[in-house]
Amino acid sequence: MTGADARRVAAARRWFRVQGHVPVERDGVTIVATPAHPNTWDANFVMAGPGVGAAAVLAALERFDRWRVVQADALTEPGVEAALALAGFRAETLLIEMLAEQVAAPLPAPAIELERVGDAAWARLAALVEADHREGKRTGDYDAAVAAGLLAGMRRRLGPCDYWLLTEGGVDLGYGMTAVCPNGLGLIENLFTLPEHRGRGLMSAFIVEAARRLRVAGCDGVFLDAHADDTPKLLYARLGFRPVAVARTWVKRVG
Structure with a gap:
């Protein structure tokens, strides 16, 4: 470090x-x-x-x-x-802030399908963002105006950022985002799985596949952030991410 x-x-x-x-x-x-x-x-x-x-x-x-x-x-x-x-x-x-040069799941990850979000799939992403915001773990107490602002910001980022639906058998399970940053790092962000589908390693599978795609796109490292008081930080560490800094x-x- x-x-x-x-x-x-x-x-x-x-x-x-x-x-x-x-x-x-x-x-x-x-x-x-x-x-x-x-x-x-x-x-x-x-x-x-x-x-x-x-x-x-x-x-x-x-x-x-x-x-x-x-x-x-x-x-x-x-x-x-x-x-x-x-x-x-x-x-x-x-x-x-956690950074990895290599990302790999310690156990076999479940097979998931990734669908890049465009105009046709935007309503499906919006439904997942709504569920994410209503749960409130990452975004605070639900507020319709704030939710609309979050979604509007995500839509404006389409292009430099890719949003992905995590699906299985045609069912939407969650979403995530990737971006190739100008300095050669890849970013993984906005990670959310519906509560009823957690505990199966779906997000681990997404992170591993997202990191692979970012490496193919030319990134020499991949980073994400973890809330200091939440358990996903331990998952990220198991996948190969190491802490490099804090942000407030x-x-x-x-x-």
């Missing part, structure tokens, strides 16, 4: 965060704002560039009149996070 790994993953994650949005750069701070979905955090946030201090971050946040959200990672100066804590922001989400979402309600 090296600091270079952490910085490379952070750079790739930052590229992904702005996909589907029109970011604005101000004094080294990346600002993403989506007035149509003001309560959707992944559509309204700022990120401080390397070497950028807290004053520039706090100034950029002044444009948000409801939620102020900062995405912090290995490229964020430590003083920025300290200043946010002092200003009453809370660290809402702690994620472990800092949040303050002002409106």
Whole structure:
């Protein structure tokens, strides 16, 4: 594990965060704002560039009149996070960024079918995203407006990102996303299996196959994130992913 790994993953994650949005750069701070979905955090946030201090971050946040959200990672100066804590922001989400050069299931994985999502299959993906959001493990308490914002953001990312339906015998079991990042890393994201189909190794099978496809596409490593307080992190470790950094979402309600 090296600091270079952490910085490379952070750079790739930052590229992904702005996909589907029109970011604005101000004094080294990346600002993403989506007035149509003001309560959707992944559509309204700022990120401080390397070497950028807290004053520039706090100034950029002044444009948000409801939620102020900062995405912090290995490229964020430590003083920025300290200043946010002092200003009453809370660290809402702690994620472990995990990287693998080789991915393999320790046991034989079940056979699943992957269907790339386009316009014809979008309603099926939307139904799974709704179920994911209603469960609330990854997205917080259900809110119809937030759910609509999440789905709209996913749709805007089509192209640089591929969404996949996990199916078996014509039945939709879950979904996931892959992306080839500009710095040669592959990203696996948005992993969800319907509760009644869990415990069978379906997501392990998806991750292994997704990693294989990303390698074929030219990626020399694959990364994903894991909630620090949830059990999937142990699954990812068994598949060959190692922790390289943590990332935090800092949040303050002002409106």
